[in-house]
Every structure is written in C-alpha cells, then in structure tokens.
Amino acid sequence: MTNNGPPDGRRTDGRSFEVDIDDVLDDEDEDDGDGLFDDLLSGEPIFENKEVLRPSYTPHELPHRNEQINNMATILVAALRGETPSNILIYGKTGTGKTASAKFVSQELEKTSRKYDVPCEVEYINCEVTDTQYRVLAQLANKFIDQNRAYVDERVDELEDLHTAARDDRAALDDTEFDSPREVQNRIDSRLDDKEDMEEVPMTGWPTDRVYSTFFDAVDYVERVAVIMLDEIDKLVEKSGDDTLYNLSRMNSELDNSRVSIIGISNDLKFTDFLDPRVKSSLGEEEIVFPPYDANQLRDILQHRSDTAFKEGALSDDVLPLCAAFAAQEHGDARRALDLLRTAGELAERDQADTVDEEHVRHAQDKIELDRVVEVVRTLPTQSKLVLYAIMTLEKHGVHNINTGEVYNIYKRLCDEIDADVLTQRRVTDLISELDMLGIVNAVVVSKGRYGRTKEINLSVPIEETETVLQADSRLGDIENVTPFVQARFDGDGKD
DNA sequence: CCTCCACAGGAAGCAGGGGTTA
DNA sequence: TAACCCCTGCTTCCTGTGGAGG
Known part of the structure; x- marks a missing residue:
C-alpha cells in the first residue's frame, strides 16, 4: 500500500540509475569484497564495524523499549518459578523493535534459567517462513527432540557413572532411587530405548495429527516450561487458519510434565478478529504494544549504533537527524533508518568521500527504494x-x-x-x-x-x-x- | 426505481510434486 | 510397490455489487 518510490521515473542524472540497476542485477551476493576491491580499500575507510547496522544484528541494549521489556520480563519470570507464564501477544509495526526485544528477553530468560537450574526453554519460529500448521509443529517437534536426545545423553552419562561407582561400593546408591546396580542398568537401557524412539519428523509426508502427537510427546518428555515464540503470527493465521494456535493453546490441560506458553508477535493489530474466541482469549492474556519510534528516538538509536559502526568523525552533523526524519515518515521504522544510514555510508565509501553527508543520505533513500523494486520484480x-x-x-x-x-x-x-x-x-x-x-x-x-x-x-x-x-x-x-x-x-x- | 455491465473475489476441487508408511 | 499425506498453483463455478443509463 505504501509505495513512495522516486517521485518520478525521470531523473536529472539518468546515469546513476543505470549504474544502480546493473549493480543489483549482477550482485547475487554482494558480501564483502575479496581482492577485486583493493582500490576501494585504499580510500580512508568510513566504517569501523558495519555489522551493527545490519538488520540481522541483535543489540544488547534497546533504547526506548525498557517499558515493554520489563513488561515481558514480569510476565515471563513465572517460568523461572516453575509456573506457567501467561501467553503474550506483542503488537507493533515493522521496525519497532518487537522481535529484537523479544529475542533479548528470551536470551536473558534462558541465561537465568541455566543459572538457577530451572528447566526453561524458548523456541523461536518465524511464521512467515514456516507458514503452515504442519511445518510449525514439525519444526517445534524436531527442536524438542534434539533437546531430549541431549538430555538423555546427559542422564545416561550420569547413570553410567553411578553404575560403575555402585559396582565398587553399594553405598553409592544410598541417596538414590535405586536399590541395585541392576536397576541402574535397567534405567540406562530404558533411556536408550526412549532415545531410539525419538524419531525426527520429516519435512513432509506425515499426517498432521501424527506430527502433533510427536511434538506433544517430545515436549512432555521432560519436566520444563517451554516458551514458544511465534513471530509474524498473523501470517500463519492468514494462510492456514487458527488450528495451530488452538492446538497449542489447549495443550497445557493435557501435558503431564511440562507447560507451554506462547508469545505471539504480530504486525497487524486486528488479526485476532479472525480467531476463534477461545483462542483469542487464551492467546491474548497479556498484550504488549510497541508504538512506532518518533524522530528523536530514532536519532538516539542511530547515535547508539553509529558510535560503533563508524570511524570517529565520519558522519557530518546533519546525517543522523536526516536519516531519522526520513524513517519517521515511514511509520517510525528503525530498520529503515539503519538501512538508510548504512547505505549512505556505503555510497560515501564508493565516492571515496571522507565523510558521509546529507547528499549521500538522500541518494541512499532513492537507492533503497529502487533496489527493493528491482529485486522484487526480478524475482x-x-x-x-x-x-x-x-x-x-x-x-x-x-x-x-x-x-x-x-x-x-x-x-x-x-x-x-x-x-x-x-x-x-x-x-x-x-x-x-x-x-x-x-x-x-x-x-x-x-x-x-x-x-x-x-x-x-x-x-x-x-x-x-x-x-x-x-x-x-x-x-x-x-x-x-x-x-x-x-x-x-x-x-x-x-x-x- | 430497476437493470445490467464487467468484473471482484469466495468455495471447492484438481493435478502433480514434495514426501511418507506398509 | 501401492496407498497415503501435505502443499502449491491453478481452474471451474459461482454469487455479489456500485452506479450510469434507461
């Protein structure tokens, strides 16, 4: 719906467009140069560390998102007490830091759970990629199966130690549930049998209900709290209905050992309209909204990252405010702001300029839009x-x-x-x-x-x-x- | 007020290609 | 091997509809 391309196909400098188009058509993979780019390297480099400007980079500090992060933490802390956290729905447009915040919180959660030895795991799934019930369940099942196997290996190791110890000295069994080395051996065997039975779900081919029960068994094999994070959850609902969510949300009543909790992340504020009321109420127990960033906040974020991304003094004063302003017009999209800054930097680098200036930013704005269009049309x-x-x-x-x-x-x-x-x-x-x-x-x-x-x-x-x-x-x-x-x-x- | 155009867009179902199990 | 399963891209058939012209 938004398509503010270059104001007009005709530009004063038709040349730059041609160059850009060829670039995009050629570079299947434009990652960092090797050998060919010696010329470019000879110029004064502008970037210190470009990685921090890429969308894939997860910062460990998210300015202006403390409130949301604390909110999530307050809800999820239940997991560390062995209780089931409420399900959470997170709303916000693209580039408002939803995913980054959620990932940050889940990392912290897992870290803390290890520290206190509470079994708690977070699984992340992007529903834009994994967009059918079958695939979501299969992916989850396989992740838990992997973990269960690792878990079995650990237990077996422990049991084997115990076994050898007990053969030398029966007293080693005093504090355990076992009465004889034989029992220990039996337990080892049964664990290994379990592991034998843990069959990976194939990408396709099985009936969905079988995938579901495999997933169910895998989750329930160990006592734990499983947090399932479904990013772009609206895409999943749009494409394959709410069956998946229905199944996931009613699992708890049937699980014996473990608990699941769902974090749904959505771009679309109204997507719950299409849900079964039961799913809607269970999923939306807690709702957290990520409002768009305003220009000042965007500037903070850019400032934050540019400190590590660029060489000292590589940016002229008006660059950050301009990037922030452009991105603020685009519904406060931080990803866009960072993209803009990075592209502006790359253009400056290409021009062999010492500093990034306003012109580079404006040029970058055009280039990004054109690149996007060219890429979409090409594919x-x-x-x-x-x-x-x-x-x-x-x-x-x-x-x-x-x-x-x-x-x-x-x-x-x-x-x-x-x-x-x-x-x-x-x-x-x-x-x-x-x-x-x-x-x-x-x-x-x-x-x-x-x-x-x-x-x-x-x-x-x-x-x-x-x-x-x-x-x-x-x-x-x-x-x-x-x-x-x-x-x-x-x-x-x-x-x- | 009614008609009727030129489609929009929902529902169902099919082919055929990915895979599985027995 | 045949008999299933799931997914995608597509066709067939269909009902719905805003408003200019009668």
Whole structure:
C-alpha cells in the first residue's frame, strides 16, 4: 500500500540509475569484497564495524523499549518459578523493535534459567517462513527432540557413572532411587530405548495429527516450561487458519510434565478478529504494544549504533537527524533508518568521500527504494512478470487507469508470443492483487456504473527501470514489439 | 426505481510434486 | 510397490455489487 518510490521515473542524472540497476542485477551476493576491491580499500575507510547496522544484528541494549521489556520480563519470570507464564501477544509495526526485544528477553530468560537450574526453554519460529500448521509443529517437534536426545545423553552419562561407582561400593546408591546396580542398568537401557524412539519428523509426508502427537510427546518428555515464540503470527493465521494456535493453546490441560506458553508477535493489530474466541482469549492474556519510534528516538538509536559502526568523525552533523526524519515518515521504522544510514555510508565509501553527508543520505533513500523494486520484480514468477509486462506496456502507451480486461487481453497476446501457458482471468486477477500488495502497481476497485465494475490499475514504479529488469528475464527478452497491437486496440479510444 | 455491465473475489476441487508408511 | 499425506498453483463455478443509463 505504501509505495513512495522516486517521485518520478525521470531523473536529472539518468546515469546513476543505470549504474544502480546493473549493480543489483549482477550482485547475487554482494558480501564483502575479496581482492577485486583493493582500490576501494585504499580510500580512508568510513566504517569501523558495519555489522551493527545490519538488520540481522541483535543489540544488547534497546533504547526506548525498557517499558515493554520489563513488561515481558514480569510476565515471563513465572517460568523461572516453575509456573506457567501467561501467553503474550506483542503488537507493533515493522521496525519497532518487537522481535529484537523479544529475542533479548528470551536470551536473558534462558541465561537465568541455566543459572538457577530451572528447566526453561524458548523456541523461536518465524511464521512467515514456516507458514503452515504442519511445518510449525514439525519444526517445534524436531527442536524438542534434539533437546531430549541431549538430555538423555546427559542422564545416561550420569547413570553410567553411578553404575560403575555402585559396582565398587553399594553405598553409592544410598541417596538414590535405586536399590541395585541392576536397576541402574535397567534405567540406562530404558533411556536408550526412549532415545531410539525419538524419531525426527520429516519435512513432509506425515499426517498432521501424527506430527502433533510427536511434538506433544517430545515436549512432555521432560519436566520444563517451554516458551514458544511465534513471530509474524498473523501470517500463519492468514494462510492456514487458527488450528495451530488452538492446538497449542489447549495443550497445557493435557501435558503431564511440562507447560507451554506462547508469545505471539504480530504486525497487524486486528488479526485476532479472525480467531476463534477461545483462542483469542487464551492467546491474548497479556498484550504488549510497541508504538512506532518518533524522530528523536530514532536519532538516539542511530547515535547508539553509529558510535560503533563508524570511524570517529565520519558522519557530518546533519546525517543522523536526516536519516531519522526520513524513517519517521515511514511509520517510525528503525530498520529503515539503519538501512538508510548504512547505505549512505556505503555510497560515501564508493565516492571515496571522507565523510558521509546529507547528499549521500538522500541518494541512499532513492537507492533503497529502487533496489527493493528491482529485486522484487526480478524475482517474480514468469506469469506475474507477464502480467506486469502487460500493464507496463499499456502504461507506456499512455493508457492510465487500466482495467483488468485490458490487461488480460494484452497478457494473452504476450503469452502467445513467447509460447507460455495462458492462465484464466480469475487467476490473473489474483496476480494483479499480488502485484498491488507488493507495491509495484496500484489497483483500486471502482464501479463505472453501466460499464461495470473493475480494477483501475496504475504502475507505481518507474517504467524504464521496470522494463529493463523485465527484459533481463531470458523468457521475456524475446518479446517482439507489442506496440501495433496495443495501438490497434486503443486507437481513437480517447484515453490519453 | 430497476437493470445490467464487467468484473471482484469466495468455495471447492484438481493435478502433480514434495514426501511418507506398509 | 501401492496407498497415503501435505502443499502449491491453478481452474471451474459461482454469487455479489456500485452506479450510469434507461
């Protein structure tokens, strides 16, 4: 829905766009250089440690999130007392520090649990990647199975020690539950049998209920509190309903040894609307909201990281405030702010500049958006590319507010041309909606009264760059010239 | 006020490709 | 091997609908 690309496809410095596009198309993996980049290294380096600006980096201090973190800790501390913590739902838009905070808290929790020897584990699952009930359960089951195996190994080691000790001297059994070395041996055998039975769940193939019971048994094998963290939980619900959550949330009543507690992390404030009321109330026992950062807070965060990320004095004064301001417009997205700062730094580095300045930040803002679009378009499946190509072609011929029928006609023509399968209009409608969600086109349903109800589609990315990327696809490269067809179709149509 | 256009978008179900178990 | 299972991308069939023109 948000697609504030560069204000206009035409730039004063057309060159920089070409360069950037080629970059993006080439670099499958643009990680740090080796040999080729000696030239660049010779300049005064700007970065001290770039890693801390990457999204994957988890800081050990999260400014302006103390309240939320303490909140979580207060709830989760129950786990350390061996009680079941309430389930938690965490809300907040992207880049508001939800995941980072949750991960931070769970690390602390596990650390403390080890210190006091309380059995407590946190499992993290990203539901955008693991997006079906089967996969969530399978992944959880396998994690717990791994742990159980390790647990069995430890116990067996202990028991074996005990066994040898007891053979020398029966007194070694005095304080234990065993009466004879034989019993110890039996226990060892039964543990090993257990381990034998712990079968990993395959990626696919099993019936779901079997995966569930495997997972159930795995959790219940040891006495413990299991905290299950489901990131992007709204994606899971959207794609495969609330069965998973229902199963997870009612597990506690059937578990004998262990307890589970769920932390759900969601971008969408309203996603609980789709849930079964029972799931909704159990999952939302506690709710924590992460509000967007404002520009000042963003500046703090950037300041914090830039101290370690950059060389002393590599940033001119207005850089941080500007990054913060840009990102604040984008619903206070800290990830975006850091991205901006890093990219600005990289651009400065490329220019062999000594300092990062305002211009680099502005340039970075454009580059990030373009890179994103190019990457999204490049990795589109062929059919979506064809649909996009159709839209783009129409747009190029001055047709605006394109409707689905028009797109479909051109699309059919294109498929013909390159000998691809022609999908139904129903399917193409869906593909258009997907493009809309990716922010590549803008599609609004409008009613034109007598003349029906349709989508009005507009391209919301620069035409030329899109075309370049589309034509880089080997299958679309040899599309001849569709112009005559388009013109024939819209001749004298008055759409201009 | 009613009609009827040109689709939107839900539901169901299929193919066929990933895998499993017996 | 056959008989299952699950997932994705797709088709078929369908009902719903805002408003210009009658």
